[in-house]
Amino acid sequence: LHIPKKTHQPKVMRPDDANIVGNVHGGTILKMIEEAGGIISTRHCNTQPGDRCVAALARVERTDFLHPMFIGEVAHVSAEITYTSKHSVEVQVNVLAENILTGAKKVTNKATLWYVPFSLQNVDKIIEVPPIEYASLEQEEEGKKHYEAQKLERLETKERNGEMIQPVLSPEPFTVGISQSSLIHLVGPSDCTLLGFVHGGVTMKLMDEVAGIVAARHCKTNIVTASVDAINFHRKIKKGCVVTVSGRMTFTSNKSMEIEVFVDADNLVEADKGQYRAVTAFFTYISLDREGKPLPVPPLKIENEEEQKRFEEGKSRYLQNKAKRLAEKERQ
Amino acid sequence: LHIPKKTHQPKVMRPDDANIVGNVHGGTILKMIEEAGGIISTRHCNTQPGDRCVAALARVERTDFLHPMFIGEVAHVSAEITYTSKHSVEVQVNVLAENILTGAKKVTNKATLWYVPFSLQNVDKIIEVPPIEYASLEQEEEGKKHYEAQKLERLETKERNGEMIQPVLSPEPFTVGISQSSLIHLVGPSDCTLLGFVHGGVTMKLMDEVAGIVAARHCKTNIVTASVDAINFHRKIKKGCVVTVSGRMTFTSNKSMEIEVFVDADNLVEADKGQYRAVTAFFTYISLDREGKPLPVPPLKIENEEEQKRFEEGKSRYLQNKAKRLAEKERQ
Amino acid sequence: LHIPKKTHQPKVMRPDDANIVGNVHGGTILKMIEEAGGIISTRHCNTQPGDRCVAALARVERTDFLHPMFIGEVAHVSAEITYTSKHSVEVQVNVLAENILTGAKKVTNKATLWYVPFSLQNVDKIIEVPPIEYASLEQEEEGKKHYEAQKLERLETKERNGEMIQPVLSPEPFTVGISQSSLIHLVGPSDCTLLGFVHGGVTMKLMDEVAGIVAARHCKTNIVTASVDAINFHRKIKKGCVVTVSGRMTFTSNKSMEIEVFVDADNLVEADKGQYRAVTAFFTYISLDREGKPLPVPPLKIENEEEQKRFEEGKSRYLQNKAKRLAEKERQ
Numbered sequence: 001l002h003i004p005k006k007t008h009q010p011k012v013m014r015p016d017d018a019n020i021v022g023n024v025h026g027g028t029i030l031k032m033i034e035e036a037g038g039i040i041s042t043r044h045c046n047t048q049p050g051d052r053c054v055a056a057l058a059r060v061e062r063t064d065f066l067h068p069m070f071i072g073e074v075a076h077v078s079a080e081i082t083y084t085s086k087h088s089v090e091v092q093v094n095v096l097a098e099n100i101l102t103g104a105k106k107v108t109n110k111a112t113l114w115y116v117p118f119s120l121q122n123v124d125k126i127i128e129v130p131p132i133e134y135a136s137l138e139q140e141e142e143g144k145k146h147y148e149a150q151k152l153e154r155l156e157t158k159e160r161n162g163e164m165i166q167p168v169l170s171p172e173p174f175t176v177g178i179s180q181s182s183l184i185h186l187v188g189p190s191d192c193t194l195l196g197f198v199h200g201g202v203t204m205k206l207m208d209e210v211a212g213i214v215a216a217r218h219c220k221t222n223i224v225t226a227s228v229d230a231i232n233f234h235r236k237i238k239k240g241c242v243v244t245v246s247g248r249m250t251f252t253s254n255k256s257m258e259i260e261v262f263v264d265a266d267n268l269v270e271a272d273k274g275q276y277r278a279v280t281a282f283f284t285y286i287s288l289d290r291e292g293k294p295l296p297v298p299p300l301k302i303e304n305e306e307e308q309k310r311f312e313e314g315k316s317r318y319l320q321n322k323a324k325r326l327a328e329k330e331r332q
Numbered sequence: 333l334h335i336p337k338k339t340h341q342p343k344v345m346r347p348d349d350a351n352i353v354g355n356v357h358g359g360t361i362l363k364m365i366e367e368a369g370g371i372i373s374t375r376h377c378n379t380q381p382g383d384r385c386v387a388a389l390a391r392v393e394r395t396d397f398l399h400p401m402f403i404g405e406v407a408h409v410s411a412e413i414t415y416t417s418k419h420s421v422e423v424q425v426n427v428l429a430e431n432i433l434t435g436a437k438k439v440t441n442k443a444t445l446w447y448v449p450f451s452l453q454n455v456d457k458i459i460e461v462p463p464i465e466y467a468s469l470e471q472e473e474e475g476k477k478h479y480e481a482q483k484l485e486r487l488e489t490k491e492r493n494g495e496m497i498q499p500v501l502s503p504e505p506f507t508v509g510i511s512q513s514s515l516i517h518l519v520g521p522s523d524c525t526l527l528g529f530v531h532g533g534v535t536m537k538l539m540d541e542v543a544g545i546v547a548a549r550h551c552k553t554n555i556v557t558a559s560v561d562a563i564n565f566h567r568k569i570k571k572g573c574v575v576t577v578s579g580r581m582t583f584t585s586n587k588s589m590e591i592e593v594f595v596d597a598d599n600l601v602e603a604d605k606g607q608y609r610a611v612t613a614f615f616t617y618i619s620l621d622r623e624g625k626p627l628p629v630p631p632l633k634i635e636n637e638e639e640q641k642r643f644e645e646g647k648s649r650y651l652q653n654k655a656k657r658l659a660e661k662e663r664q
Numbered sequence: 665l666h667i668p669k670k671t672h673q674p675k676v677m678r679p680d681d682a683n684i685v686g687n688v689h690g691g692t693i694l695k696m697i698e699e700a701g702g703i704i705s706t707r708h709c710n711t712q713p714g715d716r717c718v719a720a721l722a723r724v725e726r727t728d729f730l731h732p733m734f735i736g737e738v739a740h741v742s743a744e745i746t747y748t749s750k751h752s753v754e755v756q757v758n759v760l761a762e763n764i765l766t767g768a769k770k771v772t773n774k775a776t777l778w779y780v781p782f783s784l785q786n787v788d789k790i791i792e793v794p795p796i797e798y799a800s801l802e803q804e805e806e807g808k809k810h811y812e813a814q815k816l817e818r819l820e821t822k823e824r825n826g827e828m829i830q831p832v833l834s835p836e837p838f839t840v841g842i843s844q845s846s847l848i849h850l851v852g853p854s855d856c857t858l859l860g861f862v863h864g865g866v867t868m869k870l871m872d873e874v875a876g877i878v879a880a881r882h883c884k885t886n887i888v889t890a891s892v893d894a895i896n897f898h899r900k901i902k903k904g905c906v907v908t909v910s911g912r913m914t915f916t917s918n919k920s921m922e923i924e925v926f927v928d929a930d931n932l933v934e935a936d937k938g939q940y941r942a943v944t945a946f947f948t949y950i951s952l953d954r955e956g957k958p959l960p961v962p963p964l965k966i967e968n969e970e971e972q973k974r975f976e977e978g979k980s981r982y983l984q985n986k987a988k989r990l991a992e993k994e995r996q
Contacts, residue, residue: 009674010703015521015853020572039674039738052765072858074703100707101716101784120765128974167499181574183516184545189347189679194736213516213574216600240352242545268548341848344877347679371850371906374932404684432880452933482750521853526904527934542788 007040008284009077010098019212019222024069027208029095033111034060034201036079037091038193041115044081044089048130051122054193055089057200059150063111064227069097075108078314079116082112083143084129089115090143091263114150123195127231132255140258154232165246165262174301179217181210182246187239198237203263203279204228210247211259211283213223218249218257219297221287226256229282229317237265237278249284251314258314259283282317336627339372341409342430345401351544351554356401358557358615359540361427365443366533367393368411369423370525373447376413376421380462383454386525387421387447389532389565391482394653395443396559400624401429407440414444415475416461421447422475446482452656455527486564497578497594505507506633511549512576513542530569535595535611536560542579543591543615550581550589551629553619558588561614561649569597569610582614583646590646614649673700673741674762677733683876683886690889690947691872693759696866697775698724700743702857705779705891708745708753714762715786718857719753719779721864721897723814726985728891732956733761739772746776747807747854748793753779758765759826778814787859814894821896821944824832829910829926843881845874846910851903862901867927867943868892872912875923875947882913882921883961885951890920893946901929901942908939914946915978916964922978923947947983986989 009032017028034057035037041055069075076096083090096111119125134140168177183206193200215223237243244264251258263279287295302308341364349360366389366421373387401407408428415422429439451457466472500509515538523534547555569575576596583590595611619627634640673696681692698721705719733739740760747754759773783789798804832841847870855866872889879887901907908928915922927943951959966972 007674008672011673012699012703019518020521035676039676039764043738043762043767046765046767059519074707098707100703101710103707103710181516184513184542185420185515186351186541186545189352209518210516213518213600216574217598242548266549268545270553339848340846342845342877343847344873367850368848371848371932375906375930378932386933432877433884433929 006078006080007036009036009079010074011077013071013073013075014159015071018071021222022071023222023224024071024073024075025205025208025212027205027212029065029069029075029109030063030204030208030228031201032075033093033095033109034113034199034204036077037113037115038199038201040079040081041089041091041117044084044132045127045129047118049216050123051119051127053117053119053127054195055117056193056195056197056236057113058088058116059233060200060204060228060231061150062230063109065225067097067106067108067168068224069108072099072101074098074100081132083140083147084132085147086128087116087126088147089117089129090146091115109320112146118195120194121214134321141321146248150230153230163262165248172301174218174298175303176248176307177303179214180246180248181213181217182244183210185243185245187237187241187243189239189296192239196239198239198241198243200233201241203233203237204231206243206245207247207261207263207279207281208283210245211261211285214247214249214259215257215285215287218300219287219295221289221295221297223285223287225283226286227284227321230281231281233279235265235276235278237263238267239297240268242266243278249300250310251318252297253269253318254296255286256318257285257287257297257300259285259312281313288329316327333558338410338412339368341411342406345403345405345407347403350403351383352476353554354403355554355556356403356405356407357537357544358397358560359537359542359544361397361401361407361441362392362395362536362540362560363531363533364407364409365425365427366440366445366531366536368409368425369445369447370531370533372413372423373421373449376464377449377459377461383451383457383459385451385459386448387449388443388525388527388529388568390420390448390505391446391486391565392536392560392563393444393482394559394562395441396491397441397557399429399440399628400556401440404431404433406430413464415472415479416464417479418460419448419458420479421446421449421461422478444478450527452526463642485562488517495594498578504633506550506630507635508580508632508639509635511546512578512580513545513549514576515542517575517577519573519575521571524571527569530571530573530575532565535565535569535575536563536642538575538577538597539579539593539611539613540596540615542577543593543617546579546581546591547589547617547619550632551619551627553621553627555617555619557615558618559616559653563611563613565611565630567597567608567610569595570599573597573599575584575610579615581632582628582642583650585650586616586628587626589629589632590650591617592642614646673743674738675741676737676901677735677737679735682735683774685886686735687886687888688735688737688739689869689872689876690729690892690916691869692874693729693733693739693773694724694727694868694872694892696739696741696863697757697759697773697945698777698863698868700741701777702755702863702865704743704745705753705781706757706849708748708796709781709791709793715783715789715791717781717783717791718859719781720857720859720861721902722752722780723778723818723897724864724868724892724895725776725814726891726894727773729773729889731761731770731772732888733772736763736765738764745796747804747811748796749811750792751780751790752811753781753793754810755779776810782859784858806913817894818896821898822845827926829912832865836965838882838898838962840912840964840971841967843878844910844912845877845881846908847874849909851901851905851907853903856903860903862905862907864897867897867901867907868895870907870909871911871925871927871943871945872947874909875925875949878911878913878923879921879949879951882916882964883959885953886957887949887951890950891985895943895945897943899929899940899942901927902931904931904933906930906932907942911947913964915975915982916961917982918960919950919958920982921949921961922982923949923962924974946978
């Protein structure tokens with residue numbers, strides 16, 4: 001039997017995958033994407049003699065949610081390895097929503113993920129990735145360009161380690177203080193890979209959950225994930241940790257909200273290792289009416305200089321992404 | 333086919349039901365207890381013509397965790413209706429842990445729960461409970477005494493509505509500030525009864541989860557639930573709410589910790605209904621070494637008058653429960 | 665994008681899918697098989713104008729578990745429509761376990777399922793199935809033969825409606841009474857299809873769970889599912905029901921145990937509909953030592969005539985299946 005470098009994974013969406021209006025959570029989709037990517041990279045990195053290994057998620061490129069997905073639809077997740085460096089694997093994942101009653105299909109996501117293989121014998125050792133064969137020299141060079149670009153971006157990312165979300169006493173409506181939220185989650189065995197570290201997809205699902213609550217608290221309507229900025233996974237989270245996921249609104253445009261999300265891990269048992277920041281990311285949400293049409297978003301009320309600074313940074317990310325989308329459309 | 337007033341429900345304990353050492357979470361057991369109680373009361377209240385109904389949890393009496401339960405053991409949950417008033421049902425639930433490999437069995441819990449049946453046609457209407465037959469006049473009178481006692485206690489309970497857990501900047505080890513924790517949970521369809529309200533057992537599981545994190549943060553060891561005080565469910569929590577569950581340590585004895593837990597519900601969609609306190613309770617935890625023997629608990633460092641007041645109240649609850657246990661032992 | 669008449673569905677096995685020794689539960693595999701079959705049949709039956717529909721499981725042919733599957737392995741479930749009658753669809757499902765660390769693959773199951781499409785507009789109406797194209801006339805005739813054979817068998821199956829498992833006071837080791845078990849499960853929204861009926865796969869998973877408890881109680885060792893007899897789904901189970909799943913041992917050979925499993929549904933809310941028998945089946949289990957080698961099974965101690973009768977019937981099923989397996993081997 002031949003196991004290909006591609007994988008295809010259909011799954012029916014259940015009530016528990018969605019909000020009360022029936023929209024599948026962005027976090028559920030991110031988790032499926034990461035699962036498919038994890039399977040294909042782990043399989044590829046074990047096609048050689050030597051140490052057995054598990055591929056751990058290192059980075060997800062910016063991902064747009066092009067269409068909503070609903071309960072009862074079948075999500076088709078296809079993954080393909082598109083580039084390999086000495087120590088990392090690039091995976092392209094496409095998600096298609098199929099309404100098996102009407103036969104209608106629509107592409108909901110296209111994502112690019114980077115994985116790094118860690119040895120099962122020594123969980124701190126990164127093993128070498130077997131090279132893939134490229135269809136053309138062009139394809140290989142294109143892949144190399146992506147690789148160098150993400151490497152640079154990874155180095156630039158700061159973990160914002162010192163920053164914590166501080167509560168605000170009696171906050172007013174539409175301020176940062178009134179919608180900021182955090183949850184704690186005790187890491188269980190089902191959350192972890194064979195290495196005993198939390199699946200990247202589990203972390204992203206928690207992040208989307210918090211971002212969704214922040215967005216709903218701000219505009220009190222049905223909200224859905226519109227996009228996620230590139231996410232770098234700087235540090236692994238171990239089984240038995242308590243994870244604190246916090247979110248706060250940074251920016252609002254006419255029809256969208258940007259929410260910054262922090263993930264902090266706290267090893268209760270090996271207390272000397274202390275609490276550390278594991279991941280940060282920006283989620284963009286939109287607000288929908290009963291027919292699924294976008295609604296205007298109430299503007300964020302800024303209360304101090306720091307919030308103003310974060311708002312400006314959010315605005316510049318928003319304008320950059322808008323410009324990028326326009327440029328892509330023109331190219332097509 | 334005859335439907336008895338008793339029910340018996342075995343379930344195998346899985347890795348996700350337990351902590352990393354293998355001890356089944358107290359919250360998992362509370363959830364199973366409530367499920368069995370809910371089934372038997374709903375069944376009983378539908379054995380008459382008229383409105384169809386679902387029994388909602390109104391109160392759980394103080395419950396001790398007599399023995400730990402482990403992954404792989406079968407939990408046997410038996411429930412029996414022991415008293416009915418015009419609008420409520422008393423259910424006794426016993427939990428037995430069976431090691432199916434050695435055949436060893438031990439009683440882990442005995443709990444008493446009160447349910448109130450709400451109409452499916454009109455979720456605000458409480459329907460009348462069909463009376464049960466008692467084995468003896470004595471049994472009926474005993475039941476009535478319990479009923480009156482819990483009714484009185486229910487009325488006395490205050491919801492502590494104003495109180496919120498305030499964060500502490502740079503807290504010191506073993507203070508109240510360093511271990512206090514809260515989580516948010518978006519209520520999904522699987523959390524709810526046919527009426528669209530959260531199962532009492534789901535709420536208790538979240539409460540135990542937060543209490544466990546507070547206890548682990550305080551003493552950094554393997555901790556297990558030892559008992560839960562009587563819990564009154566004052567207000568129902570609806571599908572689509574965000575639930576905030578917060579816990580803080582109130583008291584420590586040599587070998588136990590008391591944690592106060594608040595449950596606040598926040599209806600994002602019907603925002604005018606506002607946030608309200610749904611449940612409060614006290615959980616007692618103990619700390620165990622690798623062999624499962626109780627460890628001394630580091631004393632709680634008190635930092636202000638309010639904490640001192642709560643500590644004294646916790647101490648008096650602790651002494652009362654100790655006296656009650658001793659009295660029961662002597663009676664046997 | 666082209667969605668084929670075949671589907672392929674990989675999934676990583678997690679700790680909760682397996683027992684404490686790491687063997688994936690037969691019930692988990694049956695649930696994945698049914699999920700794949702349900703997707704492909706529902707899709708096929710909606711490829712025509714008219715009522716939208718959901719395919720409900722009507723029957724599973726006898727299924728062998730050829731190899732154990734372990735935590736961390738990837739289960740590949742492929743499904744293909746192989747025959748259609750006017751009102752039913754035959755689906756062949758293959759399951760392959762892939763160890764992505766070593767690259768080893770083994771076929772674990774080959775199953776045949778029958779689905780019947782019910783209208784979403786009127787849940788009691790069965791709609792017509794669009795015909796498939798056969799590769800050859802031979803293939804079509806082969807399919808028709810299967811179809812007629814299963815139709816006959818379906819009619820013959822008796823539901824054994826009156827029979828209940830009665831508890832035995834102080835049962836002795838290795839008797840039927842000591843290992844018989846039952847569990848109850850409250851049907852939630854995630855257990856159900858769009859029609860509001862329980863997925864066939866969810867029911868089979870519960871059946872396997874009870875059969876596994878019976879087998880473990882009998883021989884106190886690591887036990888795994890070896891095969892399941894043909895299962896007919898006579899009556900649908902609705903959301904809000906309580907399901908009681910009961911199992912008792914009927915027969916033991918040197919190296920295997922046969923367990924009969926009953927599924928009774930109880931509509932708590934529409935109590936007048938009464939309790940009814942929804943499904944019955946026979947599961948065969950084997951006992952394994954620490955290296956995964958089969959162990960001898962302690963002989964079942966028969967205590968009365970009825971048990972003797974069931975034992976003889978089990979023996980004849982056992983001998984028939986053995987003869988069938990031998991005949992198949994010779995043919996190859």
